[in-house]
Amino acid sequence: MSEIVETVPFDAKRIGELKNKYYNATVVHRIDTHPDLARFRIRPDKPFPPFEPGQFVSLGIGNWENRVEDTQEEALTEKDWAKCIQRAYSISCPMLDEHGNLATVNDVDYLEFYVTLVRHADPGQPPPVVTPRLFGCGIGDRLMIGKKIVGHYTIGSINPDDTILMLSTGTGEAPHNAMAAHLLSNNHRGRIVNATSVRNRIDLAYTAEHARLMDQYSQYCYLPFSTRDPENIDANHPGYVGKQYLQELFVSGKLAEMADDPLDPKNTHVFLCGNPAMIGYVPPGAEPPSATGMLPLLKEAGFKDDHDYEGPGSIRFEKYW
Structure with a gap:
């Protein structure tokens, strides 16, 4: 040895x-x-x-x-x-x-x-x-x-009037920021919803940029959520909202309400990046997670988990595991 x-x-x-x-x-x-x-x-x-x-x-x-x-x-x-x-x-x-x-x-x-x-x-x-x-x-x-920039987690072909829903946790926001800037620079007209959930609001590194983009582009919407700040865990807090997990916000309809968009699979494309538990992908032979992730919830809502399909209602997600 x-x-x-x-x-x-x-x-x-x-x-x-x-x-x-x-x-x-x-x-x-x-x-x-x-x-x-x-x-x-x-x-x-x-x-x-x-x-x-x-x-x-x-x-x-x-x-x-x-x-x-x-x-x-x-x-x-x-x-x-x-x-x-x-x-x-x-x-x-x-x-x-x-x-x-x-x-x-x-x-x-x-x-x-x-x-x-x-x-x-x-x-x-x-x-x-x-x-x-x-x-x-x-x-x-x-x-x-590295020698090459690679990956299939890209925007693909999207109608300029379609809604884009990007859901992330933590630093999983990174590729979505790149996508958002690209869509806006190409004059995408549909709603662009960039939602992210972090433990604490101090874990949000791009808030100033997002605020300026929303001021400049009416179709852009940045929605930051947290799960461990006082307003998430202290029921006596004057601004108490509970733990804001993307899955619960989506199912309850609050996400669509805050995005000011119905998030209808008929014209919405979904992108997921971040914590595997949020995404909800279960590799072959693996045990399903204890909490339901976004993939099964989106499928129940009429979205499609088909990597060969890029039309409205599609779900795309990044994974390194």
Whole structure:
């Protein structure tokens, strides 16, 4: 068995060699929402050709990089320390440039990532590798970007008057922001509803951009919900609303009411991204989740879970599991 090394066994020269071997992109901006949530703008050395909003790419960082404090410890062999570990991330979007104009994924020379710091793994899982190191990076630091931007979670063919319903949890909002900017830039006339649910409202990183978009485009609607703020859990709170899960909001009709749209499958396309429990996809042979996800609820409402169908009433969802 290889010896476990507790500190980086390489000198500066060796680390420089590893960076030159693997790294091909630079952090050009970082926007922190709070210590565990940030937007990273990373510029690849070689620009990517135009790609579809909603797609993803791998983001890599070397095991030799320092982790931020208060994250789970790792036990690495000397061979492990020389590895550059990659994870797939959906590409987000600034949505607006510094002048307040629409900015799509293909209007900027960087890739934006919306990332949560994972400090500790779930029981029985290996320690998180990428985010504890990524959150130690600042402007000018180097990283690795995968060779190709890929993925089938894209807008596809949609009638310009159809309704778009995008449901997400947490950083699953990222591809939907890219889609929303693209639809607006292409003069989509139908309702665009971008709804997301987070634990706490401090976990919303794009509220200012969404507010400006709603001021500029009457067809755009951003609906943020939370589940663990005082108004969600304290029945005596003057603004008590209970835990706002997307599934319950959809079934109760509150989502359609707040979206000011019937969300009828006859003219509505649904996109789902985020927590598997919210999506409700059950892989073959797996046990169904304890709580009902959106997929069965949407099917009951007349939507279709058919990846070969792109017409009204279609359901599309992103999954990395």
